[in-house]
Amino acid sequence: MSKSINYWLMKSEPDTYSIDDLASQPKKTDHWDGIRNYQARNYMRDGMRKGDLAFFYHSNCEEPGIVGIVEIVRTAYPDHTAFDPDSKYFDPKSDPDNPRWLMVDVRYRRKLRRPVSLATLKAHPELSAMRVCQKGSRLSIMPVTAEEWAGVLTVSESAGRVE
DNA sequence: GCCAACGTTGGC
């Protein structure tokens, strides 16, 4: 009996780290560092498994939205940038013997044929309940239901834009 | 650049 995978959404500011940056990494794989929010961390720690899939979401940019798909290839482990005083993610309160912050490794899978903007998500009733659509939602890692996952792909593949 | 929403900090 095969276990079903979990689906996620992971935000990144493209000016800082875009899906193209991930795609240009060796093996198209990189660690997802800099998560400094307990709820997002807990999703990584308690929910993410190898083989899970996640939408790559571009935030704080001209057209925020879902641009591609990545695969979780390594489960949560300590985020070493928290121990590095030169890192902008340095957190003196994260003890190397008891790390406060974690990260996972992700591998680039593909871009969506057509990005699905936040405005488009909000325009679809079956997608507008997604957490990323909620006003003031600052969570950078969140679960996505199988229905929402399929719905986003359907919207991406369908012709034309929803305004 | 503005600013609302949110999470965290710290005084009490």
Added chain:
DNA sequence: GCCAACGTTGGC
């Protein structure tokens, strides 16, 4: 434990 102040996120 409360809550005001603060810093950050992120859409617009």
